[in-house]
Amino acid sequence: MVVSGLSNAVAVSGGSTHSCALLLGGTVKCLGDNTIGQLGTGNLVSSLTPVAVVGMTNAVAIGAIAGYSCAVLATGTVKCWGDNTDGELDNGTTVGSTTPVTVSGLVGAATTQGGLAAGGFNACAVLASGGAKCWGNNTYGQLGDGTNLSSTTPVAVSGLCNTVAITVGDEYSCAVLSGGTVKCWGFNTHGQLGNATTTNESTPVAVSGLVSATAIATGSDDTCAVSAGGEKCWGGNSVGELGDGTTTDSSTPVAVSGAAGAIAVAASGNVNVPHSCAIFGTDTAKCWGDTPPQQADARRHARLTAITRVRLSDRRVSNNSLLHLLQGVSCSDMLAVEHLHR
Numbered sequence: 001m002v003v004s005g006l007s008n009a010v011a012v013s014g015g016s017t018h019s020c021a022l023l024l025g026g027t028v029k030c031l032g033d034n035t036i037g038q039l040g041t042g043n044l045v046s047s048l049t050p051v052a053v054v055g056m057t058n059a060v061a062i063g064a065i066a067g068y069s070c071a072v073l074a075t076g077t078v079k080c081w082g083d084n085t086d087g088e089l090d091n092g093t094t095v096g097s098t099t100p101v102t103v104s105g106l107v108g109a110a111t112t113q114g115g116l117a118a119g120g121f122n123a124c125a126v127l128a129s130g131g132a133k134c135w136g137n138n139t140y141g142q143l144g145d146g147t148n149l150s151s152t153t154p155v156a157v158s159g160l161c162n163t164v165a166i167t168v169g170d171e172y173s174c175a176v177l178s179g180g181t182v183k184c185w186g187f188n189t190h191g192q193l194g195n196a197t198t199t200n201e202s203t204p205v206a207v208s209g210l211v212s213a214t215a216i217a218t219g220s221d222d223t224c225a226v227s228a229g230g231e232k233c234w235g236g237n238s239v240g241e242l243g244d245g246t247t248t249d250s251s252t253p254v255a256v257s258g259a260a261g262a263i264a265v266a267a268s269g270n271v272n273v274p275h276s277c278a279i280f281g282t283d284t285a286k287c288w289g290d291t292p293p294q295q296a297d298a299r300r301h302a303r304l305t306a307i308t309r310v311r312l313s314d315r316r317v318s319n320n321s322l323l324h325l326l327q328g329v330s331c332s333d334m335l336a337v338e339h340l341h342r
Contacts, residue, residue, distance in 0.1 A: 005029070006050045011113050013064040020069050021050065022113075026058040028071055036067045037098030038082035044098065053081070054099045060111045063118035065168075070123055071100070072116050078103040078125055086121050086137035087152030094152060106133055106154045119168030119218075124157070126166050132157040132175060140171045141202025142186030148202060157185070158203040169218030169267075175204065180212035182225060190221045191251025192235030198251055207234070208252045217276070219267030224256070224276050231259035231278055233267075241267070241276055241289035259286060 008024035018032030018039060029050035030039040037044060040053035056079070059071040068082030068089065079100035080089040087094055090103040108128045109115065115126035122136030122143060133154035134143040141148055144157035162178040172186030172193060183204035184193040191198050194207035212228035221236035232253035233242040240247055243256035256262075262278035275289030 003031075004049045011062055013062050013069075013118075015064040015069070015118075016066050018064060018069075020053070020062050020064045022059055022062045022071070026056070026060065026074065028053040028056045028059050028062060030064070030069060036083045037096055038064070038067050038069055040069060040081040040098065040100055042099050056100060061113045061116045063116045063123070065118040066120045068096075068118065070103075070116060070118050072109050072111055072125065074111060076108045076111060076128060078106050078109050078116065080118075080123070087150060088118070088121070088123055088136045090123065090135040090153055092152050103135070104153050114165040117166045117168040117173070119173070120170050122168060122171075122173070124166045124168055124173055125154070126163045126175075130162045130178070132160050132163045132166055134168075134173060137171070138202075140187035140200045142168070142171050142173050144173060144185040144202065144204055146203050160204055165216065167216055167218045169223065170220040172218070174207075174216055174218055174223055176213050176216050176225075180214065180227070182207040182210050182213050182216055184223065187221075188251075190236035190249045192218070192221050192223050194223060194234040194251065194253055196252050210253050215263075215265050217265045217267040219276065222267060222276070224265045224267050224278075225253070226262050226265050226278070227253075229255070231256040231262040231265065233276060239275075239290040243276065243288035256288065259288075262286075 009021040010024055011022040013020050020030040029052055031047050031050045034044055034046040041051050042054045058074040060074050061072040063070045070080040072078050079102055081097050081100045084094050084096040089101055091101045092104050110126040110128050117124050124134040126132050133156055135151050135154045138148055138150040143155050145155040146158050163175045164178050165176040167174050174184040176182055183206055185201045185204045188198050188200050195205040196208045210227055213225045215226040217224050222241045223235050224233040234250050234253045237247055237249050242254055244254040245257050259278055261280050264279040267276045277287040279285055
């Protein structure tokens with residue numbers, strides 16, 4: 001099944017009830033729930049087909065989560081739209097918007113996919129200079145500025161430089177640095193910061209024992225990365241989302257069983273269906289953790305190790321079906337699936 005009215009997509013990002021796509025040429029289209037303006041159409045009318053985001057013509061990266069969406073423009077500015085309860089739109093207010101508004105005080109954002117991340121309560125962006133800024137809720141230090149003060153304008157993440165990618169989970173954030181190290185900050189009850197503790201941190205801390213990371217993804221309370229040592233995950237593991245064959249949380253990275261050779265990773269931000277997926281070569285996607293009921297089987301299954309969900313080379317499987325099988329994963333993995341399946 002092909003998504004009607006959507007062609008030339010170069011990146012996609014999904015929220016809990018809506019999704020957005022970045023199209024070749026810099027326009028953005030979204031579909032789904034629009035009760036708080038997250039489609040960016042200037043109204044509150046939900047849509048089952050993609051609709052254009054108002055005034056968006058030169059976007060280079062996108063991020064969508066929960067009730068809002070953001071985009072980085074070719075100029076290095078960032079615009080957001082939708083819910084603004086915790087200051088997610090970063091326009092100095094907590095008033096939502098049905099059209100894109102410019103994130104105040106943020107210039108020089110990195111113009112690469114992976115440099116923008118929207119979380120349930122806050123958002124972050126990588127700067128072209130190698131630093132990073134975050135905004136929104138900061139109850140657990142997820143803005144990384146050394147405080148617990150929420151902010152409706154961007155604040156610099158303390159001590160972060162040479163940043164190449166950033167991701168935001170449920171009240172915590174992580175970044176990949178140019179040398180392949182990973183640092184995280186914010187909420188840490190399940191060990192999702194990966195520093196061998198369960199203590200919240202308001203400034204970045206290094207993930208223990210992780211080297212040469214090339215990709216990272218945050219879920220609701222778990223984090224996964226592709227590194228020189230293979231696919232590794234850490235944090236919450238109630239239904240096997242760490243993929244190590246157990247349901248025991250881990251505050252340091254553990255190897256995902258059966259996931260050697262992964263080239264891209266994604267983790268679901270859906271707290272009701274926590275799971276992770278990875279892409280292997282040009283042929284296979286594997287997933288582990290909780291799985292949502294499928295039409296032919298109303299039961300839910302917890303997979304404690306990586307299992308093959310789909311062969312990407314099977315041309316009978318539509319791109320839309322692949323997105324359904326990888327329900328809840330991040331935009332970077334969706335893009336990888338789209339690219340590999342063409």
